[in-house]
Amino acid sequence: MIFVIMKEIMFSTMLQATRKLERGTHLVTLNDVAKKANVSKMTVSRVINHPEQVTDELKKLVYEAMQDLNYRPNAAAKALANNRTQIIKLLILEEMDTTEPYYMFLLTGIANELDKSAYSLQLLTHKNIQIGDSDGYIVCGMRKQDEELVKSLKKPTVIYGKNDIGYDYVDSNNESSMERATEYAIRDGYEKIVYIGIDVDEPFALSREKGYAKVMEKYGREKCLYRLENRSRYSARFIRDNWADFPKNTLFLCASDRLGMGVIREIKEKGYDIPNDYGVIGHDGVFLDQIAYPHLTTLKQSTAEMGAACARMVLKKVKENGKPQGSELFETELKLGGTTRNQVKQSSLS
Amino acid sequence: MIFVIMKEIMFSTMLQATRKLERGTHLVTLNDVAKKANVSKMTVSRVINHPEQVTDELKKLVYEAMQDLNYRPNAAAKALANNRTQIIKLLILEEMDTTEPYYMFLLTGIANELDKSAYSLQLLTHKNIQIGDSDGYIVCGMRKQDEELVKSLKKPTVIYGKNDIGYDYVDSNNESSMERATEYAIRDGYEKIVYIGIDVDEPFALSREKGYAKVMEKYGREKCLYRLENRSRYSARFIRDNWADFPKNTLFLCASDRLGMGVIREIKEKGYDIPNDYGVIGHDGVFLDQIAYPHLTTLKQSTAEMGAACARMVLKKVKENGKPQGSELFETELKLGGTTRNQVKQSSLS
DNA sequence: TTAATTTCTGTTACCGATAACACCTGAAAT
DNA sequence: ATTTCAGGTGTTATCGGTAACAGAAATTAA
Known part of the structure; x- marks a missing residue:
């Protein structure tokens, strides 16, 4: 906070109050990194998304600049540019009060893994199925009668629990x-x-x-x-x-x-x-x-690990345009x- | 969903494959609504965010257009324009395996409420505190030793559980x-x-x-x-x-x-x-x-209701720039x- | 040596929304 | 009748990223 305030004071003192500063406070952008590294922001973007297309030399410069400035990508901007949402929805089709509380662990595992990729979670229960926008789905507690619903999902989907309908899944062995x-x-x-x-x-x-x-x-x-x-x-x-x-x-x-x-x-x-x-x-x-x-x-x-695996699997599937990922079994x-x-x-x- | 497919077919039939269509599939934008209602997109935006500034007549047109096209705002774009993240972080500071599983209900309540405002959730546990970007925080399981951490949060914060440090909270009575x-x-x-x-x-x-x-x-x-x-x-x-x-x-x-x-x-x-x-x-x-x-x-x-209340409270607080919201007690x-x-x-x- | 590639980097336009500003109307004031 | 002003609407620039294209430098081929 101190930093933010100082920055604001500095700028207004300098009478440089640009529109950008008036509007917001996101500190470091691609542009800042680009300037610091003396490259264009496209190069910085490439270093992040297609590093193989960039010289080692520039990559080093960019990485250092990112480090120095503590760059954190803006998920919203990324989402908008990629026509993504950076959201994964978790469908819980079971009644939660008849079920054991392992969902919490599953959720923790999922959430931690999503965080790493600047993804966030939306939780849907059988009572509240608003299938809005998301990049993918994780489905738990699916029973036979839910298959239609799951099949109607238009985005990469991973199921927590073995299934007969050919969907990618994660489960205990x-x-x-x-x-x-x-x-x-x-x-x-x-x-x-x-x-x-x-x-x-x-x-x-x-x-x-x-x-x-x-x-x-x-x-x-x-x-x-x-x-x-x-x-x-x-x-x-x-x-x-x-x-x-x-x-x-x-x-x-x-x-x-x-x-x-x-x-x-x-x-x-x-x-x-x-x-x-x-x-x-x-x-x-x-x-x-x-x-x-x-x-x-x-x-x-290993409920949390299985959650993490679900998350990794959907994200991979999203990245690879829905390519099948097979299944992953965890030993108890x-x-x-x-x-x-x-x-x-x-x-x-x- | 049939609607979606039809629309895609229509467009490709018309050989109008614009760049927009190549890149993504977000169907209805402000612009689409604006055209349908014969107004500028700014007016549509106003109808959504500042309806009092728009004539009833236009409002009606716009609402109808939104209905007809089944308009869903793009959360990422909104976030970017507002310099927001559309993310609320939930900090769970307690060990979850020593605690009762009511967190799941709390979470459901929170998640459902956030969904309504196109917000999503990120879950942080004591093991995984990456305080990245978000618009606000909900904190649960706070003990005395966590107060410093909570005070260091730079965004509107609501605590689930009565507290002595003057934070807004929701709790059972x-x-x-x-x-x-x-x-x-x-x-x-x-x-x-x-x-x-x-x-x-x-x-x-x-x-x-x-x-x-x-x-x-x-x-x-x-x-x-x-x-x-x-x-x-x-x-x-x-x-x-x-x-x-x-x-x-x-x-x-x-x-x-x-x-x-x-x-x-x-x-x-x-x-x-x-x-x-x-x-x-x-x-x-x-x-x-x-x-x-x-x-x-x-x-x-009423765990789920309290979760919903937490969510409403942070969102309100975000909207009102951190204005104190007091507390809310629920009877058991x-x-x-x-x-x-x-x-x-x-x-x-x- | 020069043309044809290949490899790398920069420029431009755009994603979908919003704030600030400009503009245009019509009613009220002079 | 003319000026003022207010309310209501459209225009522009912008948020922070990315794909597509353009252009420059380094290779290779002839």
Whole structure:
């Protein structure tokens, strides 16, 4: 602030109050850099956007000038000239109050990455879908019924979550995640491994089931797979209603921490010990696992990193005029809590 | 969208491919509206920004033209001309993984409101404070140690949360919130009301305590007030360690749902009944109250509305060149769960 | 040595909006 | 009837960048 004020005083003292100064205070422009480096502003612009077209010598001069003046490009001007908006819209199609709070981490990851490219974010929820101008979209929580909407988007789009409609996406490697968990459960000495999945016909749910099924077959264990709505009271009720089917030394492998919490609650209610009598493993590892008591053993997603990856992917796609980017899968981390016995050497895991 | 395609076809058919069309596709500009309405673009601009300077007759023409063409102002151009950025930065100074997920709701509220004014959001966290260009700031989770940082901001700033440093803010009415809860607890027949607060020296914590204290005095009850770090394991341990002090028919009034969860857990652990033997009331009502079993009776904050209010306040402040806006307090809603007896007629509450 | 390229840099026009100014009307004042 | 003035509208320059083109210098080819 002091600097700004000083600058203003200096100028008005010099009676040089140009229109530019009256209007605004953006300090350093391309022009300033250009003057300092004794080149045209086009050259400076090239150094930034097409450095290969500029001599090393000039590039050096320009870089130094930019450093000295602490040049920061004006996103609005850039946007206007490129016919871009410098905005990426994030569509959240899920009800947020029924969902776990990992969105916040996802958002943080996205936002930090966008910032680096002077992009900003607009958040749209199912309640507020004003598909205005933007350079691209990131879509989360997409279900089958949202496909039409997503297909109607006219700009580069990346989906957070595997999908069947050929869109570029970023996701956790749900299959390998559950493989690892199942393997761990078996090695941790649990006899029966019951899978409690989420009752939606979506790729993420199917992948998780597949991971479980694969390892159970590999070990010749009997599969035991259920599907519930993703709410702790349903998993609690499920345990209560089917208690006879679950002998001691059973582990419940849950497709979400939320389901895991219901399971824990009900086992404690029955007076059994976790992890000795029964084990529980959840999935997501964002928040609920820490709220649970004992802390849930869970598969922790790298939510913020995945957000960053989404952002990088859309931006790249924007730059390359919508060119397909494929997909990116992130491994989860098995985070041990107090709901498993944890007698396995971590190093012995694949 | 059909409209878009048609328009493109029309133009190319007419072999009128101007440079504008080659470069981009922003459809309708001020100029287009101006032509359609037979006025200059300056008039259109005035209709938008200074309608009082334009005849009703022309205004009508212009509005119609805008409607017909579905005109959407170009935020980048506007930003550039006004020497603005059309960006508001949100600073989250708290660790998000120790905090409840209400930020997501806050964010939604902010984002929706900003959208309406073609503003977008940039999210900054304590890990990533790149205070670049923006027109204003919204700050959340500010603690004493952050005051310097906040004071160094050079643009209109609104704080989410009451503060002592004279900044405009939006917050829940924490005092009246706890007054209501205390009153309710008493009327619901609990003999002893224990307050479990959060151990930070911040206005929100103090206001909540004050609300409790006030009503306890009013009813001539003995105050019993503790402060803990905001984690469920601490409140659980606290209950365990001081169990002797809590006869049956005690209600624990907690400054957060998180603390409330620890209390519930420990009471259940001891084998007592909630809500008959003991009562629990939490605060926040964003997410954890629904995870708790039984559901927590809590004071639900209007988080999204407060977010919207923050956004409106910064935008107003930006428009009015930083003019102070005062503060805005939102009442919480007493949301009854299974942790209180709920024998009180709601209507009898103040 | 001169013509033909290639490589690099500068000039111009433009993106879509706005403030300042110029101008033009008609009503009020003299 | 002429001057003043106010309100209402159009013109111009500008915000800070970038693409397209033009032009100069350095290479290469002949």
